[in-house]
Structures are given as structure tokens and as C-alpha cells.
Amino acid sequence: MTLRVSPFRLISLVAALSLAGAGCTAVPAKAPATALESARLDYEAAVKLLDDKGFLEAGVALKSVQKKHAFTKYGRLAQLRLADLDYAQDKIAEALKGYRAFVKDHPADKDEVAYARGRIAESEFTQIASSFILAATEERDQTPILEAYREIRGFLRDFSDSPRAAKFRDMLDEVVDRLVGHELSVAAFYINRGNYEAADARVDYALNTYLPPRYWDAEEPMPSIEPVLSDTRNYATDSLLMRAEIARKRHAWDRAKVTYELIVARYGEHPAVATARAELASLPAALAHVTTVAPAAP
Numbered sequence: 001m002t003l004r005v006s007p008f009r010l011i012s013l014v015a016a017l018s019l020a021g022a023g024c025t026a027v028p029a030k031a032p033a034t035a036l037e038s039a040r041l042d043y044e045a046a047v048k049l050l051d052d053k054g055f056l057e058a059g060v061a062l063k064s065v066q067k068k069h070a071f072t073k074y075g076r077l078a079q080l081r082l083a084d085l086d087y088a089q090d091k092i093a094e095a096l097k098g099y100r101a102f103v104k105d106h107p108a109d110k111d112e113v114a115y116a117r118g119r120i121a122e123s124e125f126t127q128i129a130s131s132f133i134l135a136a137t138e139e140r141d142q143t144p145i146l147e148a149y150r151e152i153r154g155f156l157r158d159f160s161d162s163p164r165a166a167k168f169r170d171m172l173d174e175v176v177d178r179l180v181g182h183e184l185s186v187a188a189f190y191i192n193r194g195n196y197e198a199a200d201a202r203v204d205y206a207l208n209t210y211l212p213p214r215y216w217d218a219e220e221p222m223p224s225i226e227p228v229l230s231d232t233r234n235y236a237t238d239s240l241l242m243r244a245e246i247a248r249k250r251h252a253w254d255r256a257k258v259t260y261e262l263i264v265a266r267y268g269e270h271p272a273v274a275t276a277r278a279e280l281a282s283l284p285a286a287l288a289h290v291t292t293v294a295p296a297a298p
Contacts, residue, residue, distance in 0.1 A: 039069035043078060050085060059085055076106055080116060087119060096123045114159050118168070121155045124148040125171050128178070142182055149175045149210075180206045180235035184242055191246065200246045207239050237263060237272035244279065257283055 046061035062085065065078040083098030099116040107113060125148045152172045156165060183206035190199035240263050247256035256279075263276040 035069075036072055036074075039065065039072045039074040042069065043074035046078065047081060050081060050088070053088075055085060055089060073109075076102075076109060077112070079105070080112055083116070083119070087123065092123050092127055096120060099123070114162060117151075117155050117159065118162070118164055121148065121151040121168060121171070124151045125175070128175070142179065145175055145178050145182075149179060176210050177235050179210050180239060183210075184235075184238060187242060187246070191249070196246050196250050200243070200250075203239055203243045203246065206235075207243075211236055211239070234270075234272065237267060237270055241272060241275060244276075248279075248283075253284055 042065045046058055046065050049058035049061055062078045062082050066075050069075040080102050083095050083102060086095035086098055099120045102116045103113050127144045128148055152168050152175060156168055156172065183202045187199040187202040190202065240259055244256045244259040247259065260276040260280045263272050267273050
């Protein structure tokens with residue numbers, strides 16, 4: 001007997017067999033269109049691990065990206081993120097090494113170099129505290145502070161239009177405060193021992209090295225007081241008051257008077273002005289012949 005199959009059932013059977021075959025074969029995932037796209041995906045996956053604080057896995061992934069995609073921008077970025085990985089784990093010495101290597105290796109990557117330079121300055125700044133434990137002010141190692149000073153000033157010089165410039169100016173303000181404070185502490189040490197010449201030299205060094213001339217030079221115009229001269233940032237006026245004090249101890253009355261009058265002429269309502277006025281009133285009357293400092297233009 002001949003088995004007859006209707007056309008409709010034949011079509012259904014073929015369709016069923018096709019679906020069964022499809023169920024046994026996995027649909028391949030869509031591959032990245034280009035090698036650069038593959039590098040980007042690998043890099044972003046590694047950065048996500050870093051952002052999620054999976055530091056061990058992030059380190060492995062970033063090193064893989066750096067090696068596998070060495071000739072792409074993502075390989076270069078992986079190098080920078082490896083420095084970030086050290087920074088995030090407070091491995092400051094390692095982070096500094098990584099950031100400096102990136103700046104040296106990829107000077108043409110301007111945005112990334114600016115980022116790395118900023119991180120270098122921040123890293124140097126974070127190392128300051130370790131030099132301020134236990135030692136007296138005049139004995140403290142100034143190397144970390146000087147490194148921070150150089151890096152922060154360099155960043156502000158080269159990237160003055162950076163959105164982070166205000167932050168770095170605040171950092172520089174604190175660093176200069178500490179550097180000048182150190183010089184004045186050493187000057188006070190010499191004053192207490194009657195070595196006024198050495199004390200005067202340290203004050204002059206602080207003024208000439210760390211402070212713009214408009215803060216202390218009678219020949220330079222200073223139309224206004226900048227925020228750096230707030231009540232908590234008195235290093236310019238402190239330096240000038242100490243200079244005048246040393247001049248008095250050396251009986252250099254003319255130098256003392258000119259310095260006090262410079263403070264009065266330039267610093268408006270700053271608390272140092274009242275001190276300078278009182279000291280001026282106590283100077284010998286014989287100083288009437290000394291030329292005074294003309295007030296700065298408003």
C-alpha cells in the first residue's frame with residue numbers, strides 16, 4: 001500500500017526539522033568590527049574593574065590591554081590607568097613612576113599628559129605630611145615640599161587654563177606657606193642667638209624665592225590684596241614684619257621704617273597693618289629724614 005503525505009504536512013515536517021537543526025547550532029556572537037573596536041571594549045572592561053575597586057583583576061586586565069593593543073591609543077591609556085591603579089591604592093611612589101613614564105613616553109598626547117602632570121603634582125603634595133612628623137620646624141626635611149612646589153608651579157605654568165587650576169593654586173598656597181614658614185622659623189632661630197645677619201638673609205631668601213615682588217618690593221605696583229593674603233595666609237606680612245624686627249635689632253632704623261610703611265601702604269585692613277603702625281610710632285624721632293613709601297594706587 002502506498003503512503004500518501006499531503007503537501008501541507010510535508011511543509012510542516014520540513015519546517016520542524018529546520019527548527020530542530022537550528023536548536024542544535026549556537027548563534028555566533030557579533031564580533032567587533034575592527035581591531036580598534038576590540039581594543040576599546042577590552043579597555044573599557046578593564047576600567048570598569050578599576051572603577052569598581054577590583055584592583056587585582058583590573059591590574060591583570062590593564063596589563064593585558066597594554067600588551068595586546070600596544071599600538072593603539074587604548075594601549076597607551078592602559079599604561080596611564082595602571083598608574084591610577086597604584087594611586088588608588090596609595091602606592092604613591094609607584095604611581096609617580098608610572099605617571100612620569102607616561103609623560104616621557106607619550107609627550108604628544110596633550111590631554112593625557114596634562115592629566116598625568118596634575119597627578120604628579122597631587123602625588124608630591126600628598127607626600128608632604130610624612131616630613132612633618134616629630135621634627136622641629138627648622139629641622140624638617142624640605143625635599144618633599146620643594147618637589148611639590150616645583151611640580152605644582154610647573155603645572156600652573158603649562159596648564160593655566162585647566163579646569164583644575166583653582167585647586168592647584170590652593171595647593172600652591174599651602175606649599176608656599178610651609179616653605180616660607182620654614183625660612184622664618186630658621187630666621188627666628190638665628191635671631192634668638194643674636195645672628196641677625198643670617199636671620200636677615202633667610203627672610204630675604206623667603207621673599208625673593210617664594211613671593212611675587214608685588215608683595216614686598218616698593219618699586220612694584222600692587223593694586224589690590226589677593227585672596228592668598230587672608231588671615232590664614234600671612235606669610236608675606238609675617239616676612240616683612242620679621243625683616244623690620246631684624247632691622248631694629250641691628251639699629252638699621254631706616255630699613256625698619258621703610259618696611260613698616262610698605263606694609264601700611266599695601267595691605268589695607270590686614271591685621272599686620274595695625275602692628276606696623278604701632279611699631280612706626282615707636283621708632284626714634286631722628287628718623288624724620290627717612291623717605292617714606294608712597295601708597296600703592298587703588
